[in-house]
Amino acid sequence: xxxxxxxxxxxxxVSTEHPLKEFSxxxxxxxxxxxxxxxxLSVLAAYAAPLVPFHVEQKIVEQTGSDWLQADPLSVEQxxxxxxxxxxxxxLEANMELPxxxxxxxxxxxxxxxxxFATLGGHIxxxxxxxxxxxxxxxxxxxxxxEIAHIKYRHPIxxxxxxxxxxxxxxxxxxxxxxSATGLLINILGSGSMSSFSRGQESEADxxxxxxxxxxxxxxxxxxxxxxxxxxxxxxxxxxxxFGTHPADRKRIAAIEQFSLNISQGSxxxxxxxxxxxxx
Amino acid sequence: xxxxLTIFLCLVFLGYVFGRHAEKKHFESILERxxxxxxxxxxxxxxxxxxxxxxxxxxxxxxxxxxxxxxxxLAAGLRNIFGGPVTSYESLIERARREAILRMKEEAIAxxxxxxxxxxxxxxxxxxxxxxQVGAVEVYAYGTALKH
Numbered sequence: 421x422x423x424x425x426x427x428x429x430x431x432x433x434v435s436t437e438h439p440l441k442e443f444s445x446x447x448x449x450x451x452x453x454x455x456x457x458x459x460x461l462s463v464l465a466a467y468a469a470p471l472v473p474f475h476v477e478q479k480i481v482e483q484t485g486s487d488w489l490q491a492d493p494l495s496v497e498q499x500x501x502x503x504x505x506x507x508x509x510x511x512l513e514a515n516m517e518l519p520x521x522x523x524x525x526x527x528x529x530x531x532x533x534x535x536x537f538a539t540l541g542g543h544i545x546x547x548x549x550x551x552x553x554x555x556x557x558x559x560x561x562x563x564x565x566x567e568i569a570h571i572k573y574r575h576p577i578x579x580x581x582x583x584x585x586x587x588x589x590x591x592x593x594x595x596x597x598x599x600s601a602t603g604l605l606i607n608i609l610g611s612g613s614m615s616s617f618s619r620g621q622e623s624e625a626d627x628x629x630x631x632x633x634x635x636x637x638x639x640x641x642x643x644x645x646x647x648x649x650x651x652x653x654x655x656x657x658x659x660x661x662x663f664g665t666h667p668a669d670r671k672r673i674a675a676i677e678q679f680s681l682n683i684s685q686g687s688x689x690x691x692x693x694x695x696x697x698x699x700x
Numbered sequence: 701x702x703x704x705l706t707i708f709l710c711l712v713f714l715g716y717v718f719g720r721h722a723e724k725k726h727f728e729s730i731l732e733r734x735x736x737x738x739x740x741x742x743x744x745x746x747x748x749x750x751x752x753x754x755x756x757x758x759x760x761x762x763x764x765x766x767x768x769x770x771x772x773x774l775a776a777g778l779r780n781i782f783g784g785p786v787t788s789y790e791s792l793i794e795r796a797r798r799e800a801i802l803r804m805k806e807e808a809i810a811x812x813x814x815x816x817x818x819x820x821x822x823x824x825x826x827x828x829x830x831x832x833q834v835g836a837v838e839v840y841a842y843g844t845a846l847k848h
Contacts, residue, residue, distance in 0.1 A: 423749060423815070425741050431729075433794045435787040439720070439775065442787060446778035453781075457808075463797030593781065601770060609707055 437674035457593065461585045462617050470574040473541070474521045477577055481541030494528065497698040502528040504695050505546055505564070509558070512565045515635035516628070518572050521605035526564075534650070538567035540576045551699045553649055556632065557689040558642035562676075565636075572628065572686045575621045584616060616664040626672055631680045639686035644676040718785030722789060724768075730798045737805045742843065743815040750817075754846050758811060759816045761842035762803025765826060768835050793837060797821060802840035808845035819843035 433525045435442075453619040487602040494502060518524075524542050544567045552562045570576060590610045633640045650671035666672075691699075718834065736810065748754060768776075772788040779786045808816050826836040 423741055423743070425738065425743075427738075434791045435785075437787070439771075440716075442780070443771075446775065449782055450739050450778055500830060521761060601711075601774045602780065604704065604708055605774065605777075608708065 430549060433667060438510065450605070451609060452564035454590065454606060455613055457589045458586050458613045458617075460611060461589055462582050462614070465582035465585055466578050466617075468579045471576055474519070474574075478523075478541040480538075480601065494530065494654075496696070498530055500675070500694050501548075501551070501698045502693065508561060509544065509568065511563055512632050512636055513568055514562060515632045516565070516568055516572055518568070522571065522607070524568060524571060529539065536563050536567060538570040538576060542571050544568065544571070548699055551695075553646060554644055554691070555645045555649065555688075557691055558637060558640075559646040559688075561633055561636065562629055562640075562643040563646065565632040566622075566625045568632070569625035570621065571576060572620070575625065579618065579621070582614070586610065615665050619667045622666045622672075623675065626675060627666075627679075630676060634683065637686060637689070639678045640686050641686055642688035643680070643687075644673045647672050647676075709733065710809060711715070711770040713753070713771075715772065715774075718783070718823055719769030719771055723795065724843055726795050726799070730795065730802065733802050733803075734798070736771060737802065737809065740805050740809055741802065742819050743803065746818050750815055752815075752846065753848060756811070756813075756847040757848075758810050758813075758814070758845050759842060760804050760807040760811070760816060760845040762800045762807060763838065763840040764796050765802060765836050765838045766792055766799070766800040768792055768837075771787065773835065779843065793823070796823075796837050796839035800839040802845060804841040809841075812847060813845035813847045815846045816843040 427628055450615045505528055506526045509524060513524060522542060524544060527543060529547045531547050532549040533551040534545045536544070536550050538544045544564070547562070553559065554563075574663070587610075590606055594606045604639055629644060630640050633643055647669045651673065748757075753766040757790065768789070775788040776786050779788070801819070804816065804819070820843065822842075824838050824840075826838055
């Protein structure tokens with residue numbers, strides 16, 4: 421008997437196709453899949469979440485412990501600031517046609533954060549750090565009207581509903597794979613496309629805020645001044661813009677300038693002395 | 701988020717460049733050595749040829765551990781979602797199998813054997829169950845080397 425080991429031809433067990441070809445096809449499929457999940461559920465959340473009655477939303481916030489909303493007792497000076505914010509908020513709200521069942525609660529937080537936000541249950545929080553950056557009342561009114569517009573359009577509950585459902589769905593897609601690299605990729609793709617919805621909400625709130633400012637002051641001068649001040653400090657890159665939850669400052673400034681064309685002009689209101697003293 | 705993305709892209713890029721280079725070099729080396737050792741025959745048959753006069757028989761074995769790179773891992777992870785042949789692992793296992801056989805042959809050549817019979821292959825995953833680690837595969841080839 422004759423024994424031999426024949427040469428086995430190459431390419432039987434190993435694919436000769438370029439690995440990048442297969443990889444890009446798979447990556448594209450994943451982008452489409454994640455995109456479909458995010459868009460589908462986001463649209464669903466935007467439709468379904470506002471159906472939750474506002475008083476139910478308020479109740480949920482009360483039940484889930486809103487300790488952070490009951491901030492440290494404010495000093496007399498800070499009480500004055502809070503009162504001022506409340507008055508300004510009410511004045512703006514009067515021009516914004518909020519649904520009857522909706523009530524706003526304005527909070528003033530004595531912290532250095534340069535931030536303000538609206539959250540579930542009609543709560544609006546303004547930080548001292550942001551107030552300090554404000555050049556005049558009109559800039560503050562723009563921010564407040566912006567946050568009120570978020571509440572008016574039920575953005576917080578839409579965003580929460582969207583975050584929860586999309587987060588769950590992406591976790592489920594990620595669960596199919598035991599590789600953390602793929603999980604990370606899904607996260608990056610998901611949060612990027614989610615941010616575009618968030619930017620849409622911000623632009624919507626900006627547009628509504630401008631209308632409220634016009635009704636309250638008779639002009640929108642100074643509305644862009646805060647964004648201009650913040651813009652001069654930092655300019656995010658194009659890539660960061662994709663992940664940013666807010667539109668880039670220059671885009672917001674441009675939208676405000678576009679709005680202020682062809683309407684009457686006016687001068688900006690300074691802050692009351694008591695507020696300036698308490699903030700600085 | 702941006703930092704995560706940068707690290708991620710760097711890892712994938714490094715994995716691709718170095719992994720592909722290493723794989724190419726390895727296959728070249730495998731082909732060259734297979735050619736070099738082809739006079740030494742290896743079979744899975746359990747019994748030696750009936751007419752072979754055997755002066756010495758000995759267990760020989762060769763083992764190799766090969767790690768996947770980040771790119772292969774990502775490509776395989778994507779495959780996990782959509783199904784289909786995991787080509788990025790196929791070349792990995794192929795390299796490991798052939799390398800293990802070559803190392804087994806080297807041991808047999810060192811003892812002056814003409815043939816290895818009863819060749820068997822064992823494969824095991826080094827990082828089985830550890831989801832966060834880059835996987836590595838071990839292949840062990842062993843058989844009975846025969847000398848005239």
